[in-house]
Each structure stands twice: as structure tokens, then as C-alpha cells.
Amino acid sequence: MIPDLLDIATLRAGFAAGAFTPGELVDEVYDRIEAYRDPAVFIALRPRAAARDEAMAADPSLPLAGLPFAVKDNIDVAGMPTTAGCPAFAYMPARDAAVVARLRAAGAVPIGKTNLDQFATGLNGTRSPHGAPRCVFDERYISGGSSSGSAVAVAAGLAVFSLGTDTAGSGRVPASFNNLVGLKPTRGLLPASGVVPACRSLDCVSVFANAAADAATVLAAAQGVDAEDPYSRAPETVALPARPRVGILGAAERIGGNEAGYAALYARSCAVAEGLGWTLVEIDDAPFRAAASLLYEDAFVAERLSALRGFFAQSPEAFDPAVRAILERARGFDAADLFDAQARLMGLRRQAGAELAKVDALLLPTAPEIFTVAAMLEAPIALNAALGRYTNFVNLLDMAAVAVPAGFRADGLPFGVSLIGPAFSDAGLLALGDALHRAGSPGCGVSRRAAPGALAMPEAARISIVVAGAHLSGMALNHELTALGARLEETTTTAPDYRLYALATAPAKPGLVRAPGFAGAGIAVERWSLTAEGFGRFVAGVPGPMTIGQVTLADGRRFAGFLCEPAALEGAREITGFGGWRAYLAAA
CATH class of the missing domain: 3.90.1300.10 (Amidase signature (AS) domain)
Structure with a gap:
């Protein structure tokens, strides 16, 4: 019926x-x-x-x-x-x-x-x-x-x-x-x-x-x-x-x-x-x-x-x-x-x-x-x-x-x-x-019967950011992400043409840079996501020599992520061979 x-x-x-x-x-x-x-x-x-x-x-x-x-x-x-x-x-x-x-x-x-x-x-x-x-x-x-x-x-x-x-x-x-x-x-x-x-x-x-x-x-x-x-x-x-x-x-x-x-x-x-x-x-x-x-x-x-x-x-x-x-x-x-x-x-x-x-x-x-x-x-x-x-x-x-x-x-x-x-x-x-x-509870139309199928609140649109250093999960600055409601989406690596450096800063920070033509194994990174508001607040607080640019992952996808200013590489130690910041710290 x-x-x-x-x-x-x-x-x-x-x-x-x-x-x-x-x-x-x-x-x-x-x-x-x-x-x-x-x-x-x-x-x-x-x-x-x-x-x-x-x-x-x-x-x-x-x-x-x-x-x-x-x-x-x-x-x-x-x-x-x-x-x-x-x-x-x-x-x-x-x-x-x-x-x-x-x-x-x-x-x-x-x-x-x-x-x-x-x-x-x-x-x-x-x-x-x-x-x-x-x-x-x-x-x-x-x-x-x-x-x-x-x-x-x-x-x-x-x-x-x-x-x-x-x-x-x-x-x-x-x-x-x-x-x-x-x-x-x-x-x-x-x-x-x-x-x-x-x-x-x-x-x-x-x-x-x-x-x-x-x-x-x-x-x-x-x-x-x-x-x-x-x-x-x-x-x-x-x-x-x-x-x-x-x-x-x-x-x-x-x-x-x-x-x-x-x-x-x-x-x-x-x-x-x-x-x-x-x-x-x-x-x-x-x-x-x-x-x-x-x-x-x-x-x-x-x-x-x-x-x-x-x-x-x-x-x-x-x-x-x-x-x-x-x-x-x-x-x-x-x-x-x-x-x-x-x-x-x-x-x-x-x-x-x-x-x-x-x-x-x-x-x-x-x-x-x-x-x-x-x-x-x-x-x-x-x-x-x-x-x-x-x-x-x-x-x-x-x-x-x-x-x-x-x-x-x-x-x-x-x-x-x-x-x-x-x-x-x-x-x-x-x-x-x-x-x-x-x-x-007033129901619908002349019948006043409630319709089935409640509508869920749509999730806020989220923006991805790729991190390679102290914002990695479990590390010193990760709380800056989690305090803004960030969510870990995946652990992955960059495309092969990236190099990683230990910058001459205090405290030490990694510097991720793209080197076209370089054929490495990729750098270990994490992709997190935030709401648009959270992303804006996070990016506004990024200190130099860090910058936010586009980072290409191993599968070709591109997202906003941490890079560093070229001038910061002067006196920096290349640590690309460690495969990532976490591995470098563990070996130090």
C-alpha cells in the first residue's frame, strides 16, 4: 500500500x-x-x-x-x-x-x-x-x-x-x-x-x-x-x-x-x-x-x-x-x-x-x-x-x-x-x-506524520597540511595541531625529489626542500587536516624560516605543507639519507 x-x-x-x-x-x-x-x-x-x-x-x-x-x-x-x-x-x-x-x-x-x-x-x-x-x-x-x-x-x-x-x-x-x-x-x-x-x-x-x-x-x-x-x-x-x-x-x-x-x-x-x-x-x-x-x-x-x-x-x-x-x-x-x-x-x-x-x-x-x-x-x-x-x-x-x-x-x-x-x-x-x-515534532504536511531518515550535520570542509618535523604525531609541537582540532589523515612519504636538512636553529628544526631531478626515496611525512578556520589560525602562527607551500606526495597528490626558506640551508646538515626527521632524531 x-x-x-x-x-x-x-x-x-x-x-x-x-x-x-x-x-x-x-x-x-x-x-x-x-x-x-x-x-x-x-x-x-x-x-x-x-x-x-x-x-x-x-x-x-x-x-x-x-x-x-x-x-x-x-x-x-x-x-x-x-x-x-x-x-x-x-x-x-x-x-x-x-x-x-x-x-x-x-x-x-x-x-x-x-x-x-x-x-x-x-x-x-x-x-x-x-x-x-x-x-x-x-x-x-x-x-x-x-x-x-x-x-x-x-x-x-x-x-x-x-x-x-x-x-x-x-x-x-x-x-x-x-x-x-x-x-x-x-x-x-x-x-x-x-x-x-x-x-x-x-x-x-x-x-x-x-x-x-x-x-x-x-x-x-x-x-x-x-x-x-x-x-x-x-x-x-x-x-x-x-x-x-x-x-x-x-x-x-x-x-x-x-x-x-x-x-x-x-x-x-x-x-x-x-x-x-x-x-x-x-x-x-x-x-x-x-x-x-x-x-x-x-x-x-x-x-x-x-x-x-x-x-x-x-x-x-x-x-x-x-x-x-x-x-x-x-x-x-x-x-x-x-x-x-x-x-x-x-x-x-x-x-x-x-x-x-x-x-x-x-x-x-x-x-x-x-x-x-x-x-x-x-x-x-x-x-x-x-x-x-x-x-x-x-x-x-x-x-x-x-x-x-x-x-x-x-x-x-x-x-x-x-x-x-x-x-x-x-x-x-x-x-x-x-x-x-x-x-x-509537528510532523509533515497535512498528515502530520514524521518523515523517516534524519539528516546528519555535514562535516566542515577540511584543508590538508603536510608536516615533516616537530608537528609529527607524538613530537614536541604536535599539540599546536591537535589544539585546533586537527585530524591525522595518513602517514606517507613525499615524491622522490625532496631533500631534508637539519637546520642550524635553536632548537633544531628540519628543512624540507624540493630538488628537481633528485632521485631519492622520499621523506617520511604526515598529512593532517583542519577546518578552514583552524588552518588559517595555524598558518598564521608559522615562524620563519619555515614557510607553507605545496608538497607533492609519492602518489602525485599535492597539499599545503611545511617547506623552508632557501637562505636557511646555509650551514645546515643534509639528513635526507635518514628518510625523515623522526629517524634522524632516533639515530642522533
Whole structure:
């Protein structure tokens, strides 16, 4: 039997055990879509048979083999119209967007295009001619946007995961309102080629999933540079500690800036974080809120017009009234205004940086409150602006974020928090978010069942250093390495063309030098590794005549390591024949 909660680990286990096939999973998903009470979730579906055939043909060894996913309708899927929520704008793409193509190459199967706030302009989900998808827990309330249909599809069990976009919070606010994980990766980590731009320099493809582990799997399958997206970036790793310092709202802001039920749940999330051993640090969120206001209230909004200028001039009547009002306002800014706005942003980045220096990541409410559909339609601009209080600044400050479920109000509506960190801290944020999600125990999606497969904290990226003398294990200066958390990776030898000298220093030190053309037996060395921070601190303390350069090992690999300045060899005794510093000392 196919489970109600569609998480990757359980489904792959079901495939492997023969409990059901990928084709049967696709049929189940289509049956659920046909029976679901909200017709506004999908704009278009692929033919069931085509999706089933693709799922059955997937190589089972692939990480996403046979798993059906939904795609926001501003992202191209070959053979399906891309409308961006505006039928008059629709076009038929000849090929998949880069991110869709990569997911299909990993075995995943797109099943349809989901509803959205038109041209991804909004955080509420009501700005669409196809209707307003509703919160899966109460149809009177908004689903959040702009990736409204993508969030509801996963929360309601209509897709295993989905793609959204996130310029101002569109991949996080709907996650919060539907009890999901919403990953807004580092800008450019998921390429945006084949995506209708909202604000091209800030746009991110985002991921909705039932668990952080699922979002991490999708990210790994689709990330990386694409030649057609000039903003795309290669993966890097910025490590976060397993017990981080997290910035939280001050007490006054926590009480006064959030709807009453959400305020209590935010306080609870902070307590859960503290219980995990995290250190809570109150921050001044004023510079973040000021940066957030720039996105819609200043010249940055003009970028929303740049991609649509010709179509907007030709067919203004095709636009949702709220979207049209935003683009009309964008016409009022010129290039000089944009430069002024950029200057203001740089000042706010500096102020925000002072707060970020106190912490490893931020822990904030994803949204300060949730509104009914009726209330949103009465005040579409003002209420939409309120939803971006804690999300709008993230892309402007080049940060990554993950939204996770964090409990339910007394009336049954969900609440979520976001962990926000520096660019390329995505893996660390997902692991921290997963720990917080599981400790808070609100489950996933409408089922509220906990997903299996906890996500481990990624190990910090480490840098190797080759040592040949007093820093060898058990020797006098080895403690300088171990005090910085260094780890012995291997004992080996250098390439044959190295010589070793006992330098005329007090105390005696070895000097390792490369001698091209020399054919020796290699010098005994050890390779240790440190975190980037530890490596920097260690290298900063290296005294002359020692230097750090590239050392080639016997198998040809090259790593940073100890060498010595040529001038130090004057009066030094060559001890290459001993094969290493330890052997030399033992013979002395």
C-alpha cells in the first residue's frame, strides 16, 4: 500500500521491497489529484500514461528514480505551456528548464504545472486567474505564494516534492502555511535558465519537501553552474557548527511583531533550539527589516518590470490588478534611483553584518501572521507586504534559508520558522533545520506524520597540511595541531625529489626542500587536516624560516605543507639519507 506521506526514503524502500512500482505510485498521485477538493492547485497536468511510462522506464539506481514531482508554472517543462499565471503570456518551451532536466536525469518524473501568484509577484497565492489555492488545513486561509500550488501539492500528498521560486519568500511562506520544509538555496546554486524572471538578479529556484533530507537530495541532483544562466554558481560549502549561535528576535519584537498564536509558537521554537544545545543571541533586526523594504518599496522593484516591459506595454489588461499596480509603480524609478537604492543597501549590509558577526545563523519566524483569503482580497498590497517581514531581505543580503514546520496554533493552523545563514551554508542549514523540525515534532504536511531518515550535520570542509618535523604525531609541537582540532589523515612519504636538512636553529628544526631531478626515496611525512578556520589560525602562527607551500606526495597528490626558506640551508646538515626527521632524531 502506498503511504499517505510521500517521502523519498519510504518510497524508495517500497520500490525495493516490491510493495509497489513507480507506475503504481504515479497512478496513486493522479488519483489523489482528481479527488482533491481544491481545483486551483494545478494549472496543467501531463497525460497520466506519459508520466507512468517515464516512471517505469527510470533506472532504479538513480537517486530520484520514478518519483513524481510538481513544477511551478514559471519554470519550463518541455511540451507543456509555461503561463506564469497569465494565459495571454503563455508559450510552449522546446526543452526543460535546466533544473527540471537535471531532476529528470536523476530519475524524477514531472507530472504537472502548479498555480502561482502571477509572474511570481506576491507572497499570498491569490493573484491568479486560475483561482487561489487554499491552506491544506483550513480552506478559508491563504496557502501563501507565490509558489502556492507547489506547496499545496506536496502538503496534500499530490507530489513527492515540488519546485517553486523564491525572490522575496515565495518558497518559504507557503511552506510555513502548509507544514512543509521549504529550501531557498544560495542564489544561483540551482540554475534559473528556463525560468520566467521575476527579479533576475535575485531569483532562486526553491524546493518544497516533507523533510530536510528530501530537499537535500533534490538539491544535490540539480545544483551547479549552467552556461545559460550568468547568475548560476558552483557549489561550495560554508560549514556551520552542530551547536550554533542563533540570532533571535528581541523580547519586545517577539511579542509585538507577531500575531498572538505565532508569538507563543516562536517562543516555543526558541526553547526547543536551546534544548538542542544552541546558544540564543538576541539581535537587532532593524537593518534586516529596512533591507526587506527595499525589495518592493524602492527602485529594486523596477527589475520586476525589466523582464516584462514589452508584454506589459502591449497587454496591461492581462495582468492581475495587484501585479499591475506593482509594475506601474516600478515605472516611476530611473537608473539614478537604482544607484541610490544600491548605496542604501550597501549601508544596510554593513549594519546587518555587525549583527550577523554575533551568530552563526538566524532563527526567525517565517511569516509574522496568516490571513484569510477574504482579508487578503480586501487589502492585497498591505497584507502581502506584511508577509515578507522576515523573508524579503534574504536574497538582497546573499543568504541561504530553510523554512521548517514548528507547531500548530490552537485553531489548527500551522506555524513555521526559518534558519538563515551565509551563502553556501545550505547543507548546514538543512541539517540544523531537520534537528529543529524533529525536536518540535509537528510532523509533515497535512498528515502530520514524521518523515523517516534524519539528516546528519555535514562535516566542515577540511584543508590538508603536510608536516615533516616537530608537528609529527607524538613530537614536541604536535599539540599546536591537535589544539585546533586537527585530524591525522595518513602517514606517507613525499615524491622522490625532496631533500631534508637539519637546520642550524635553536632548537633544531628540519628543512624540507624540493630538488628537481633528485632521485631519492622520499621523506617520511604526515598529512593532517583542519577546518578552514583552524588552518588559517595555524598558518598564521608559522615562524620563519619555515614557510607553507605545496608538497607533492609519492602518489602525485599535492597539499599545503611545511617547506623552508632557501637562505636557511646555509650551514645546515643534509639528513635526507635518514628518510625523515623522526629517524634522524632516533639515530642522533
